[in-house]
Amino acid sequence: MPLPKAELHLHIEGTLEPELAFALAARNGVTxxxxxTGELRRAYSFSxxxxxxDLYYALMAVxxxxxxxxxxxxxxxxxxxxxxxxxxxxxxDPQAHTARGVEIATVIEGLSRALxxxxxxxxxxxxxxxxxxxxxxxxxxxxxFEAARPHLHRIAGVGLDSAEVGNPPAKFREVYQLAAxxxxxxxxxxxxxxxxxxxxEALDVLGVERIDHGLRSLEDAELVERLAxxxxxLTLCPLSNVRLRCIDALTDHPLRRMLDAGLLVTVNSDDxxxxxxxxxxxxxxxxDALGLDDETLRLLAANSFRAAFLxxxxxxxxxxxxxxxxxxx
Ligand code: ADE
Ligand code: ZN
Numbered sequence: 061m062p063l064p065k066a067e068l069h070l071h072i073e074g075t076l077e078p079e080l081a082f083a084l085a086a087r088n089g090v091t092x093x094x095x096x097t098g099e100l101r102r103a104y105s106f107s108x109x110x111x112x113x114d115l116y117y118a119l120m121a122v123x124x125x126x127x128x129x130x131x132x133x134x135x136x137x138x139x140x141x142x143x144x145x146x147x148x149x150x151x152x153d154p155q156a157h158t159a160r161g162v163e164i165a166t167v168i169e170g171l172s173r174a175l176x177x178x179x180x181x182x183x184x185x186x187x188x189x190x191x192x193x194x195x196x197x198x199x200x201x202x203x204x205f206e207a208a209r210p211h212l213h214r215i216a217g218v219g220l221d222s223a224e225v226g227n228p229p230a231k232f233r234e235v236y237q238l239a240a241x242x243x244x245x246x247x248x249x250x251x252x253x254x255x256x257x258x259x260x261e262a263l264d265v266l267g268v269e270r271i272d273h274g275l276r277s278l279e280d281a282e283l284v285e286r287l288a289x290x291x292x293x294l295t296l297c298p299l300s301n302v303r304l305r306c307i308d309a310l311t312d313h314p315l316r317r318m319l320d321a322g323l324l325v326t327v328n329s330d331d332x333x334x335x336x337x338x339x340x341x342x343x344x345x346x347x348d349a350l351g352l353d354d355e356t357l358r359l360l361a362a363n364s365f366r367a368a369f370l371x372x373x374x375x376x377x378x379x380x381x382x383x384x385x386x387x388x389x
Pocket of ligand 1: 071074109116221222223249252300330331
């Protein structure tokens with residue numbers, strides 16, 4: 061059994077495997093511009109974030125009904141359980157669906173159906189985090205938030221994703237204020253392709269509790285000191301960083317330097333269907349590339365539960381599972 065861990069940076073739409081994409085396409089009468097799963101997989105070669113996002117949004121055309129969203133989430137949870145995931149905080153992109161004429165209620169109710177039975181079926185507790193697309197307008201984010209209001213009991217927090225450069229966090233000040241007033245947690249992608257200044261802005265203007273990626277924080281020594289002092293969690297996604305060419309090779313990944321700087325870093329999978337691995341695959345890949353020992357892996361797993369939006373009894377229970385984990389067993 062793999063090391064118990066929480067997954068905190070996972071886009072549910074990024075778990076759409078080619079086989080499920082074709083099955084849903086057939087179920088919904090959607091024609092994909094690829095002959096088969098092999099041809100689709102060969103398209104998974106990206107030069108940057110935008111080249112990935114183009115395919116990621118295009119493939120969502122197969123997601124239409126509550127059943128589709130429930131099946132997508134259940135397929136992810138099945139894979140995650142086999143990778144040692146005991147708690148998952150799952151992002152979704154409502155605007156990518158409402159823009160295609162799929163109601164936000166369909167998305168949230170479908171995902172929630174799979175999430176509600178996850179503890180019983182997979183032993184995984186879950187949270188749902190609604191992301192705003194930062195390359196859409198601030199008004200569109202506000203309209204999305206209001207459309208989600210009747211469903212907020214199903215949503216633990218808000219996030220910010222999609223094309224980063226040129227779309228600074230401050231653009232979304234108002235909708236994050238509404239989210240805070242509604243008692244929701246707040247996170248944001250920052251410092252993936254964008255500058256360290258976006259990490260600062262996400263903290264100062266949006267009041268986020270975690271930074272998704274935060275890779276480029278290292279370019280600002282003062283920021284690193286602050287992240288370490290305040291123990292702001294960073295949700296790193298190593299295989300994603302290589303596939304989207306944020307770094308050249310996994311051996312260049314700054315994860316170890318970040319740990320040495322006292323940062324609270326976690327390892328996650330981002331869009332595992334596209335980037336060559338789920339969360340345990342990310343753990344194994346960084347272990348091999350950076351020569352991490354067992355106790356460092358245990359620290360990364362413990363960090364994932366420290367950084368999670370969990371109630372204290374479950375956090376302590378899961379931290380105890382990590383402490384007791386036998387790598388030889
Ligand atoms: N949406 C899905 N994956 C993403 C990523 N890695 N960065 C920004 N937006 C995303
Ligand atoms: Zn992401």
